[in-house]
Amino acid sequence: MSGSLNPSSLARLLGNWHAGAAPAYRELADVVRLLVLDGRVPLDTALPSERALSETLGISRTTVTAAYAHLREQGFLSSGQGSRGRTRIPRITPLGTTLVTGHGLTTSGRSSPGPSGPGPSAPGLAAPGLAAPGLAAPDGLIDLAYASMPASGEVVHRAFAAALTELPALLPGFGYDAIGLLPLREAIAERYSSAGVRTTSAQILVTSGAQHALNIVIRALAGRQDKILMEHPSYPNALDAIRVAGCRPVPVAFSQAVHGAADDAGGNPGSSSRHVYAWDMHALQTAMMQQRPRIAYVVPDFHNPTGQAMKDAQRRQLVRAAEAAGTVLVVDETLRELNLDGAVTTPVAAFSSGVVTIGSLSKSHWGGLRTGWIRASEPLIQRFAAARTSLDLGGPVMEQLAAAHLVRAMDEPLPGRLEALRRNRSALLELLHGHLPDWEAAWPSGGLSVWCKLPAPMSTALTVIAPDFGIRLAAGPRFGIGGAFERYLRVPFTLPPEQLETAVRALKSAQDKLDAAPQLRRTLKTAPAVAIA
DSSP: OOOBOOHHHHHHHHOSOOOSSSOHHHHHHHHHHHHHHTTSSOTTOBOOOHHHHHHHHTSOHHHHHHHHHHHHHHTSBOOOSTTOOBBOEEEEOTTSOEEEETTTEETTSSBOOBTTBSSOOOTTOOOOOOOOTTOOOOTTOEEOSOOOOOOOHHHHHHHHHHHHHHGGGGTTSOOOBSSOOHHHHHHHHHHHHHTTOOOOGGGEEEESSHHHHHHHHHHHHOOTTOEEEEEESOOHHHHHHHHHTTOEEEEEEEEEEEESOOOTTTSOTTOSSEEEEEEOHHHHHHHHHHHOOSEEEEOOSSOTTTOOOOOHHHHHHHHHHHHHHTOEEEEEOTTTTOBSSOOOOOOGGGGOTTOEEEEESTTTTOGGGOOEEEEOOHHHHHHHHHHHTTTOSBOOHHHHHHHHHHHHTTTSSHHHHHHHHHHHHHHHHHHHHHHOTTSEEBOOSBSSEEEEEOSSSOHHHHHHHGGGGTEEOOBGGGGSSTTOOTTEEEEEOOSOHHHHHHHHHHHHHHHHHHHHOTHHHHHOOOOOOOOOO
16 A cells, blocks of 8 residues: 555645635645646545645635545545545546556456556556667657767777777686676776775676666565655656566655746746756655655656756755665666766765665766666675576676776766756757747756646647657656656757757647647547657
């Protein structure tokens, strides 16, 4: 069973919900519904009792009763016993049968088919309609499903040239190494030590990218039906790893805020305010203690898809909460090097020896390298290595030799790449403000993308029609569970400004089509299967 929401927490999320534009019960129900759709109230969460919520909000119990009844009629609240209904998402199947995603059962009680075929989904996760990894956009389409950059060409080429001269010395060996080549592990360990996290080569396991690393960690530490806490929204491929492992996700929503006037150095172009997202530490700590998840997977530098950085004080709170709950904290630092605004943060592993850290060269240098790693205590590294052998027997030797050179010279290509990303970010935000002013684009302090709040729930419909306008998108619900985030879209700024302008104009044309034909938002319910990076 998932958690519950106390009256004070729900009141805080509701904010100034009663505008007086409609009956109070309708306004209350509408705001709760949007909180569920936006993922700020997780699925399968018990709402406060009618009496408790009415007392907290200072309204009549009749108003709360009517609001809950309205939510049940719309399919956003289960009947349950008494008034403690649990949140859910309604969905209409092609046959017109109401499907409650996150439970995997139709109203007839049979397992429901997912977008990619029949069969039950893992608890709490709708079948996502996966595509083959590495599936590229067809010729002529601008790919906004991938948040990744071309290679830092000369640097990568030089590293492979050096690796080629070192390869002959390794050829007499078997070439299998489940831990990873020592020169690369030493280089990664030195990188952590220089950042203030004392690390030895024995605390590093080299993997074939961050996704491979996460799969190894889950396989070693969690079994089927074990709970894994995650941010909501989160990285789609991490959600897929949880689903494939048969684990149960425990989503904890971000909170949204609007900061004051933006300045020229770091502000959202053309806007007097800056929309940002923040970790709800109270919700994280509460979920940790209530749910006691086996693993907590977080991306504090820089969160994908929002681009936010977690403050050091929050990192300490998170570490303490994980230790108190007996939860293994798994920190994904794949985007840590893409620090666009110079945020000063301490690696989470500096606060506890029990933290497991995942890293990669895919975002900082090139996705084609397929080189990542796990940093953890020596006993855990041995446990991960044992779990790895059921997946593969080690990574490619040439790539590891080249990666050792890249890690030792990590800072060489970064200044130029970060400057290009800052220009692209400014260009994208200005284009969105100019062409799509009703979109709320959250300011990312790092990473590769902007998390946009749309004026209406239309993310999937936009994704379906996007190829007609020359672009490929990743629908917002792919970043959450149970159909959440229909009002959101991740837009990468990895393309040069001229291509970003073409892409934003295409987004505007696609939205215009949906605005002219509102029925498309209701009928286009299944996004095409696309790979996301």
